[in-house]
Structure formats: C-alpha cells, structure tokens
Amino acid sequence: EPKKLVRKGIGLALSFRGCSLGAEGIDTTAAYISLQQDGKACLLCGLAENGQGLKTTYSIVASEVLGIPVGDIIYMEQNTSLIPDSGPTVASRATLMGGGAVKSAAEQVRSRLAEVLNEEWDLPKGSKFVFENNRVHIKNIPEKVIDFYDLVSIAYTKGINLAALGWYKGPHVDWDEETGQGPAYFTYVYGCQIAEVSVNMGSGEVYVDEVYAVHDPGRVINKLGAEGQVYGGVTQGAGYGLFEEINVHDGFIKELNYDQYLIPTSMDIGNINIEFLEGEETYGPWGAKSLGEPTLELTAAAIANAVRNATGIRLFNLPLNLEEVLLKRKLHPDDLKRGSAL
Structure with missing residues (x-):
C-alpha cells in the first residue's frame, strides 16, 4: 500500500553564529x-x-x-x-x-x-x-x-x-594566528530548528511537513521583518537541502533555467512556526543583533537529520533529491541534454 511506503522523521539542528566582520x-x-x-x-x-x-x-x-x-x-x-x-x-x-x-x-x-x-x-x-x-x-x-x-x-x-x-x-577582537584560537567575534546569535518530514521510500520524495524555528537575535526591532527573514530563510534552506543543484559539464553550467534548477514554493513546505527569544545583549541598538543568515543555515541540516531519523540511513550529499534518497548517489549523464538545454 502507498501509505506504508511513507516514513516520518524528525530532526534538529543548532547553531551559534558570529556577527560582524570579527577578527578579519x-x-x-x-x-x-x-x-x-x-x-x-x-x-x-x-x-x-x-x-x-x-x-x-x-x-x-x-x-x-x-x-x-x-x-x-x-x-x-x-x-x-x-x-x-x-x-x-x-x-x-x-x-x-x-x-x-x-x-x-x-x-x-x-x-x-x-x-x-x-x-x-x-x-x-x-x-x-x-x-x-x-x-x-x-x-x-x-x-x-x-x-x-x-x-x-x-x-x-x-x-x-x-x-x-x-x-x-565594534570592539577589537583577534585570534592567535599560530594556534588559530581566540575570540573570533565580539557577539553571537543563537538558533535551533526542528524539521518534521515525510519520506516516500518508493519514490524517494521528501516532503517537509513542519518546521519549528527558534532564534535569539537579541532585541527584535522589526517583528514583521524578522518573521519574514525566518520564513524566507527556512524556505531557502529547504531548497538548499532538497532541490537546488548546479552541474558543470565541459566548463558549462547545465541548469539554464528554473525548470532545471528547482527552488521551493509555498506548496513544497508545510507550516513554519516561529519563536524569538530576545536575549540580553550589550552591543547593537538596544541589544539588537542579526537574523538573516542563521535562519537559512540550519534548515538543511535539520532536514537531513529528519531523513536519517525516518530512513535509518545517513546521507551526506545535498540536495537530498529522489536520486540521493533512492540510490545514495546523483545521476549526472554527460551525454544528455535536459529541459531548457534541448
């Protein structure tokens, strides 16, 4: 039965990310x-x-x-x-x-x-x-x-x-060039995302049922804009984790249009639940830090962990498309033209 082919999984990813140019x-x-x-x-x-x-x-x-x-x-x-x-x-x-x-x-x-x-x-x-x-x-x-x-x-x-x-x-920060140790940044932002997925073991399709995104960007200045950053970042992160891929053959990119380079739409991801934890911070306006990049960076890792939870198989090569889930490898035919390349 088709329903028996679908397995559910849940995965979590955490991060703390340096803000500003840091020790550069x-x-x-x-x-x-x-x-x-x-x-x-x-x-x-x-x-x-x-x-x-x-x-x-x-x-x-x-x-x-x-x-x-x-x-x-x-x-x-x-x-x-x-x-x-x-x-x-x-x-x-x-x-x-x-x-x-x-x-x-x-x-x-x-x-x-x-x-x-x-x-x-x-x-x-x-x-x-x-x-x-x-x-x-x-x-x-x-x-x-x-x-x-x-x-x-x-x-x-x-x-x-x-x-x-x-x-x-920003305050001066640096690290020891010889040991590579020391404070690289003067402040950080923190985040956690949990992804719930459904994996069709017959087709290899992975669907993101729900994402829970909890981020500490310091004081939130623009609530609507911050939520928009999370919605966009999570969706883009899902694309990075499941769809988006560039292939090069003889020095030319094969994906010439969006019928080949797939990006997620609102139909490709379920509910995105957002929570902000406004931690105390010395720097920035009233302790506001940043949010944009961290919202993207966690999603693919959370999805990969959820797929591992659902299938019992650890996959290391993004995106986790149909080929990767079914065959554990990508198919890259060098002699075929596809989609817009025809």
Whole structure:
C-alpha cells in the first residue's frame, strides 16, 4: 500500500553564529540623519539595502529615538559620495552595526533638541525629556509638553545644527594566528530548528511537513521583518537541502533555467512556526543583533537529520533529491541534454 511506503522523521539542528566582520578587521559603520524644518527626518546609512528590510529597520530605530512616526523618516538613496564607507552588507552585521550607527546619529540630534528645550523652558541643566508620539514632555511631567514640529522650528530659529553623523565601531577582537584560537567575534546569535518530514521510500520524495524555528537575535526591532527573514530563510534552506543543484559539464553550467534548477514554493513546505527569544545583549541598538543568515543555515541540516531519523540511513550529499534518497548517489549523464538545454 502507498501509505506504508511513507516514513516520518524528525530532526534538529543548532547553531551559534558570529556577527560582524570579527577578527578579519575593525568593523565600523556610519549613518547620517538630518531633521528638516517640517519635522521630518532624512536618513542614510553606509550599508546597502539588498531587499532584506534595512531601510525599515533603520527608520524604526530613528523613529524610536526621536519619537516621530516611521512615515516621517525619509530614507535616502544609497550614494557612497554622501556617506563614509561602511563595509559590505555581509556577515550578519547590518542590524547590529548599521542600527548602532543610526541610533548614535539620532541621539545626537535628540540631545541638541533637549538642550534647546532646556533653555526655552528655563529648566535646570540636565533635565530629562520624553520624545514620543510626535511630542516632547518633561519626564514625569506629561502636562509640560511641546509638539515635535514646534521644537524643531524653535531650534531652526536659533541656528541649531539638526544634522548628525553617527559612527558605530565594534570592539577589537583577534585570534592567535599560530594556534588559530581566540575570540573570533565580539557577539553571537543563537538558533535551533526542528524539521518534521515525510519520506516516500518508493519514490524517494521528501516532503517537509513542519518546521519549528527558534532564534535569539537579541532585541527584535522589526517583528514583521524578522518573521519574514525566518520564513524566507527556512524556505531557502529547504531548497538548499532538497532541490537546488548546479552541474558543470565541459566548463558549462547545465541548469539554464528554473525548470532545471528547482527552488521551493509555498506548496513544497508545510507550516513554519516561529519563536524569538530576545536575549540580553550589550552591543547593537538596544541589544539588537542579526537574523538573516542563521535562519537559512540550519534548515538543511535539520532536514537531513529528519531523513536519517525516518530512513535509518545517513546521507551526506545535498540536495537530498529522489536520486540521493533512492540510490545514495546523483545521476549526472554527460551525454544528455535536459529541459531548457534541448
């Protein structure tokens, strides 16, 4: 019976992953923020937006510091002539380093506004203010309040500079070049994923029934964006583990189109359950670190362990496609053209 051919398995994978450039060199990032006379803020960071949601995350950081809506943050287009070199958008460093730089720039502007208000209201030096909901009030005295726009207008009439460059520098880390030992990174993120799979022992098909993804990225700045990172990372990790493969013959790649290079769709993976554990952290904006790469790196390992649990066979060569599961090897016919290659 077909149902008797299907075996269930469960697998787990764990990781702790270094954030930032680490011992490869000093890690620094810049961000620029400028308040306009209408109370809106122009924002730019030296790290590039590659579609992972940096603009939104950085805008949320600036919004939180200044107490203005995210919609009042105008994110500028990346231009290396306008912002100091901040290195590549790699190494799970974007939220950690770029977010730290944005927070630094916004806090400088906020401090100048606080000084203006301190003088305007003739308050004792060092008075504390709360910036929230587009308004500013004295801490613990909410009735003493001013609109953010009005405060910015006062600052402009006084000739106050409301633009600032934030600079975030990671602590120095290094290892012993001779022994290869030592702290490679100054902070880490942690994750665990569990995959439940069904393996058809007749066809070799592996279906991912469910994935449980638990990650500690520090403080989560953008909840929706963080969940999107996990959904995308897990799905891409399933593709890495089950479908995606490149073959080269006589110096040419054989997979010329997506009918040959298979990537997973929403129909190829079951439920993805997400849980964030926001561990305490010294670095980054309010302890926020990174999330993108770790969500991808665990899934294939969890699936491979689940297949081992279901079949009793340890397979070492990804992807675990039909050939690998049935024959324990890949079929690479050198003399055949397939799919788009015809």
